[in-house]
Amino acid sequence: MKKLAYFPGCAMKDQARPDENGALQALAILGYEVEEIPRWNCCGTVYSLAQDDLMRHVGPVRNLVRVQGMGEKRVLTLCAMCYGTLTRSARFVEEPERLERINAFMDTEDDFRGGIEVVHLLTLLRDEVGYEKLASKVKRSLDGLKVATYYGCVLLRPREFAVDDPERPEVMERVVEAMGGTPTVFPERMECCGAYLTVGRSDVVTDRAGRILRSARGNGADLVVTTCPLCQFNLDERRPAGAPSLPVLYLGQLLAWAMGVDEPAVAALVSKEPATGKPVPSGV
Amino acid sequence: MASELDLSRDRLDAPFARRVEELSGENPYACYQCGKCSAGCPFADYMDVLPNQVLRLVQLGDESALDLSAPWVCASCLACGVRCPKGVDIAKTMEALRLLALRKGISPAPATPDRPCPQIALVGAFRKLTP
Ligand code: SF4
Ligand code: SF4
Ligand code: SF4
Numbered sequence: 455m456k457k458l459a460y461f462p463g464c465a466m467k468d469q470a471r472p473d474e475n476g477a478l479q480a481l482a483i484l485g486y487e488v489e490e491i492p493r494w495n496c497c498g499t500v501y502s503l504a505q506d507d508l509m510r511h512v513g514p515v516r517n518l519v520r521v522q523g524m525g526e527k528r529v530l531t532l533c534a535m536c537y538g539t540l541t542r543s544a545r546f547v548e549e550p551e552r553l554e555r556i557n558a559f560m561d562t563e564d565d566f567r568g569g570i571e572v573v574h575l576l577t578l579l580r581d582e583v584g585y586e587k588l589a590s591k592v593k594r595s596l597d598g599l600k601v602a603t604y605y606g607c608v609l610l611r612p613r614e615f616a617v618d619d620p621e622r623p624e625v626m627e628r629v630v631e632a633m634g635g636t637p638t639v640f641p642e643r644m645e646c647c648g649a650y651l652t653v654g655r656s657d658v659v660t661d662r663a664g665r666i667l668r669s670a671r672g673n674g675a676d677l678v679v680t681t682c683p684l685c686q687f688n689l690d691e692r693r694p695a696g697a698p699s700l701p702v703l704y705l706g707q708l709l710a711w712a713m714g715v716d717e718p719a720v721a722a723l724v725s726k727e728p729a730t731g732k733p734v735p736s737g738v
Numbered sequence: 739m740a741s742e743l744d745l746s747r748d749r750l751d752a753p754f755a756r757r758v759e760e761l762s763g764e765n766p767y768a769c770y771q772c773g774k775c776s777a778g779c780p781f782a783d784y785m786d787v788l789p790n791q792v793l794r795l796v797q798l799g800d801e802s803a804l805d806l807s808a809p810w811v812c813a814s815c816l817a818c819g820v821r822c823p824k825g826v827d828i829a830k831t832m833e834a835l836r837l838l839a840l841r842k843g844i845s846p847a848p849a850t851p852d853r854p855c856p857q858i859a860l861v862g863a864f865r866k867l868t869p
């Protein structure tokens with residue numbers, strides 16, 4: 455078993471529970487001993503884009519101090535937003551003057567020394583597990599399911615922190631293929647759903663969700679997969695009346711089901727076709 | 739006789755533009771108004787002026803940029819920044835405008851949820867829409 459420090463973030467303990475449940479069980483099957491970092495706090499969801507707003511980096515950086523305290527050099531996130539704040543803040547405070555100020559402010563913590571690598575589930579699967587090993591652990595193929603891979607923003611932008619090519623990513627598609635599914639590449643897969651605008655401008659997000667879902671369905675998808683809890687909420691809960699009803703699931707749910715773990719949301723999507731024994735879409 | 743045209747660069751060094759630059763870390767004068775940012779912005783339809791026009795106002799030192807709806811509609815998706823041929827990260831300019839407005843006590847229309855939201859949305863909105 456390989457040890458891996460893990461920052462869940464608050465969404466994983468709340469509306470994204472199915473993602474965490476699924477991903478952690480899948481990671482155990484893949485040989486990881488995942489250890490949640492102690493006394494973690496919310497990362498703040500959105501990365502501060504200002505030069506003078508050091509206060510908004512305290513959240514992510516304090517979590518990195520905890521990783522450091524565990525004697526670990528890297529930390530895993532499942533949530534795309536957490537990935538964004540942790541990676542970008544870690545880089546922002548590398549600058550010596552900023553680092554000194556933030557350490558002085560967090561005077562009850564150990565000094566942050568930098569050098570913590572933040573990995574997202576997708577990059578871990580690609581770069582360390584590998585698609586082949588992933589495929590070898592698949593007990594129930596997603597054969598027959600067309601899966602729209604929705605990246606959203608944070609996984610791909612800005613370029614320096616992108617998990618893949620920001621204009622032509624393929625990591626999520628390859629993971630879907632490793633599980634036996636057919637990825638549906640659709641134009642809106644990298645277009646923002648509206649993120650936190652969902653709070654004050656749900657009208658805008660509803661429009662965006664409709665457009666993204668229609669594009670996914672129009673390109674033949676049976677379901678949408680994402681790693682961002684905010685995308686999942688926006689696409690699913692802000693779905694406008696009359697928009698395609700295809701389910702929006704987390705990557706962790708698909709991984710778990712494919713590896714033979716109980717996952718009702720995926721199970722509901724597939725039913726056994728007696729002749730072939732293959733799962734077939736249940737008429738979404 | 740036609741009035742003289744002032745083609746000097748002096749006007750293009752407005753204190754407001756420099757303040758925005760200081761906060762954003764992005765030089766507004768790098769922008770040459772090609773409009774690529776606006777063409778790809780998924781939220782342009784909901785803005786009062788387009789992202790490249792926001793930048794133009796900043797270049798001209800026009801503080802009315804603080805009263806626009808555009809920076810509040812910008813979701814910091816960074817689509818503009820990865821595509822800008824001049825490497826301007828416009829999302830940072832938008833953030834600087836939001837912060838300048840917030841620090842002057844100008845805030846966007848209602849920041850209260852109009853429908854139930856999960857905490858990930860609320861935390862994001864608090865961070866972007868409060869000083
Ligand atoms: S981004 Fe979310 S899930 Fe990640 S810790 Fe923060 S608010 Fe929470
Ligand atoms: S919540 Fe929307 S804003 Fe986020 S990554 Fe998802 S698409 Fe972008
Ligand atoms: S894409 Fe860049 S250069 Fe072109 S208008 Fe936008 S900010 Fe200016």
Ligand code: SF4
Pocket residue numbers: 775778779780781782789811812813814815816817818819828829832
């Ligand atoms: S970051 Fe803002 S301005 Fe740029 S494309 Fe996204 S919403 Fe539009």
